[in-house]
Amino acid sequence: MSFRGIYDIAGSALQAQTSRMNTVASNLANAGSVAASEDEAYRAIKPVFATLYQQTRDGELSGARVNIAGVLPSDRMPEQRYQPEHPMANNDGYVYYAGVNVMEEMADMMSASRSFESSIEVVGRVNSMQQGLLNLGQR
Incomplete structure (x- = not known):
């Protein structure tokens, strides 16, 4: 795989x-x-990733990319609470809190941050390899 292909993969991952x-x-x-109402309550959203493979005319693998296939709502249900004094309460006295688990989101943020750092490191290493090749050519 060429350096450009590695940069493409790392860039799409970023x-x-x-x-x-x-x-x-x-x-x-x-x-x-x-x-x-439950329908109006915020639901967490999650990106869906897919790998796109690129092939040559001979059918050989020439590269790949990380693609964002879409952003979908989570299936976590909003939390229903009985709070008749709340200004947003419906006729039955219920309000609906967002279907978001803060701990899961924080863990997801840490995972995304580490994945981002890994892609940055790949770019740095490829850059270093290219510099090494240039230095070999100057000798």
Whole structure:
């Protein structure tokens, strides 16, 4: 695989982890939000990643990329609480809190951050390899 192919993979991985961090930030920002109905309540969102393989005309693998296939809502249900004095309470006195687990989001943020750092390290190592090759050519 060429250096360019490695840069493409690492670059697309960086974009994917940036998207992941953005969804975590959105989820954490909305963690305490309240709604009057289950349908209106915020649900955590999660990016879905897919690997795109690139092939030559001969069918050989020439590269790959990390693709963001979409961003989907979590299946975690909003928390229903009986709070008739709350200004957002429905006719039955219930409010619905966002379906966000803060601990899971923090763990996801740490994982995304580490994955981002790993991709940065790959770029740095490839750059170092290229510099080494240039130095060999100057001898």
